[in-house]
Ligand code: FES
C-alpha cells in the first residue's frame with residue numbers, strides 16, 4: 001500500500017505516493033527524474049548516491065524515502081543550479097578529475113560537505129573525506145588535486161588576493 005510523503009528537494013516542496021520500502025534514491029531518480037544521483041552498489045559502499053539531508057551527506061540507497069518526510073534534501077542538480085559547486089566543477093574539469101563521470105556527483109557532494117566544514121583541508125583530510133567514494137576509473141589523485149585547488153582559490157578570494 002502506498003503512503004503519501006511530503007519533503008523538500010532542492011528547495012521545492014514535493015508530495016509523492018510511494019511504497020514504504022522504496023529507497024530515497026529510487027524516488028529521486030524514478031519519480032522526480034533527478035538522475036544525477038547515481039546508483040552503483042546499492043549497499044552504502046560506493047558513494048555514488050550521496051545527497052544532502054538537512055545539510056549532511058547520506059547514502060540515498062540506504063535511506064527509505066518515508067524516513068525523509070518533512071526534511072530537506074539537496075541533490076547534485078540543486079548544488080549545480082545554485083552555483084555553489086561551480087568552482088569545484090571547474091577544477092574537476094580542468095584537472096581531468098572525471099573520466100566516465102559515474103562517481104562525480106557523489107564526489108562533488110563529499111567535497112562540498114568537506115569544504116563547508118573545513119575550508120582548507122590537508123590532502124590526507126581530503127582523502128579521508130573521500131574514503132567512502134569509489135572511483136572505478138581510479139582518478140583519485142586528480143580529484144584530490146581539484147578539491148585542494150578549489151580550497152586554495154576560495155581562500156584567496158576571501159583574502160581579496162583574486
Ligand atoms: S549506490 Fe549508494 S553507496 Fe553505492
Ligand code: FES
Pocket residue numbers: 097098099100101102103104134135136137138139
Ligand atoms: S570517473 Fe569513472 S568512476 Fe570515477
